Amino acid sequence: MHIQKKTVLLVALLVALGALVLWFSMKPAATRPSAASAVPVKVVSVVEKDVPRFASGIGTVLSLHSVVIRPQVDGILTKLLVKEGQLVKKGDLLATIDDRSIRASLDQARAQLGESQAQLAVAQVNLNRYKVLSVDDGVSRQTYDQQQALVNQLKATAQGNQAAIDSAQVQLSYTQIRSPVTGRVGIRNVDEGNFLRTSDTEGLFTVTQIDPIAVEFSLPQQMLPTLQRLIAAPDQALVKAYIGADGATGQLLGEGRLSLIDNQVNTSTGTLRAKAEFNNAAQRLWPGQLVTLKIQTAVDKGALVVPPTVVQRGLEQPFVYRVNGDKVESVPVEMVYQDSDMHIINGVNAGDQLVSDGQSRLKPGASVQVIGDPPAVAKTGQAQP
Template sequence: MQAQGRRIGMAAGLLGVVLAGALAWGLGARQGEPRAAAAAPGVPVTLVRVVREDLAQNLAGVGTVTSLHSVLLRPQVEGQLTALLVEEGQLVERGQLLATIDDRAIAAALEQAEATRQSNQAQLRIVEQDLQRYRTLIERGSISRQILEQQEAQAAQLRATLRANQATIDAERVRLSYTRITSPVSGRVGIRNVDVGNLLRTNEDSSLFSVTQIAPISVVFALPQESLPRLQPLLGGDTPVSAYSRDGGQLLGEGRLRSIDNQVASSTGTIRVRAVFDNPEGKLWPGQFVAVDLRTGVLRGGLLLDSRAVRRGLEGAFVYRVVDGKAEVAPVRVLQEVDGRSLVEGLEAGEAVVLDGHSRLAPGARVEVLGEAPALALRRSRP
């Protein structure tokens, strides 16, 4: 009996220990729940405001600077190059003397042609005097008409010879003018390919040098064929075009739209466009690649938003806005993107949307606002 009582007492003690542990664990769990809930932070985000501004409507492309006049100077007569009167890179005016070719042989041929004409003129005077006497004699019946007709034919032959002499003289004068090479355009002299003393030949492919017009100058660039409806009404107007360095950072010049090509390139689906720039400082250089902005108009009062705030999903573009401390999805329609900003529909001016912190966001998630970023400014000034 005594042993049985000891076993019952030990079982009762063990049961009490178990119940006390379970009670303590339950109390601890109930006290820990509010601490865990209080310790769960919201998703940290940064907000940005939607702003209403006027936005320039642009068409952007990459173009090549092209001279409006570029001339390769080649000899038109054979001879020795006797002088180069300009330096490489020098600015020259139209009509300015650039180089000379030995002209002695051509000058001698011209003098000979003039002497031949003078001799034929003297012969013609003698024939015309005889012709006048023959006409007097034929009236008196002293000579036959055959003699008169022969004299008239000889006079006509000499007149034709004089015209041929004059044509030869004119041709030699033209050849003589080719020995003085003048600039056909105002521009800059390129690197020369020959030196003084070389014998120039007309059948050689190489040129002496080139003269390229620098100011004004043009830029030819390609735009998608879908741009045609916006381009065509701008022809004949004063549409501004800006040219930037290839990386889009430095403004190189402001010009005007000149023309569009007469057909679309079937291989690329693009159309070529030409803009003309005054280029007084020579920042645009022939053959240079540039980024081009063509301004087609101004959209008044557009809603602009930092493009980093716009997300894209299966149902289209959207943004997260914060309502009562929670993230809410707001669908938007992106009309245009310019310099890191998006022109959108579906929001109101002044609304704050999430700019940074999207990776952990989901609809209905609690957020913690860390601050508000300033609206992103356009990197380039627009009219």
């Protein structure tokens, strides 16, 4: 009995020993903490360059001159000498109106003038004769005065006849409709053969000046001092017009100059109207078109430019991570100017290597590994007008 107990204890001990050996053999080896690895980052160089500043707004393209061509005399439209969409110059003949009735009136006025001039010539001869005879009392003073009055009357009649001729000539000139401006002919409203009246409000068509052309736009009233400074400057401020709402990605339609600002602020919207003029030889700007404008308001000389991804927002002020050897340091900066394409900052030096990607894993003094080549200087902070 005693031997059986020893045997059981020995078996139990062997089983426990086997289980302990098995546990140690299957236990994972303890890992030693490795040294902190370097954080991969991308960097860019701080670029020093002259950067223009721009203010943006939405504007409407307007013609400097748009004229509705209307008849100034009643008559039948005999000829249309231009086509829709044709470019015409100031003074070009556009259309003609039947002028036969006006020419008849002109001939009649000329005939009446000839008759009055003939009568005046006879009366003047008699007046000269009476003047000589009145010296020797050959004719009475009354007869001489009556002849003088007749001469004055005939002179007035001749002047009236000349005025009628001038009026008829003006009316005759209205039968030839000429372009008052250089521009483009619009859609025609009347065909040849129609009877035109001066009371017609629709007109034959319009002639709209395309080149040069203007763009009217509105800016917040806070921009008034800046606009006043630009207007007073010797050189007119540069204005660029783009199609689309985003001037950075839209198509450039033309470059013009700021020409004027309105004389009052719109109290209901708090905005100020302004106008810019553009040379438009290519006719890319069209009356009534909505465009996005960018006005150059200033130029920062020797500005320190970085991409927007470089600057981080701190609790007190913005900061950047600057690479110093294989580590980074936090450098507080001052934001001078910012837009969607680039930031102008103070607090760093031109040529400094700043982290542009990977900041979320960084802290001051962290080791970094620069991956990729820094972007070319021309691409870093390239201002998109």
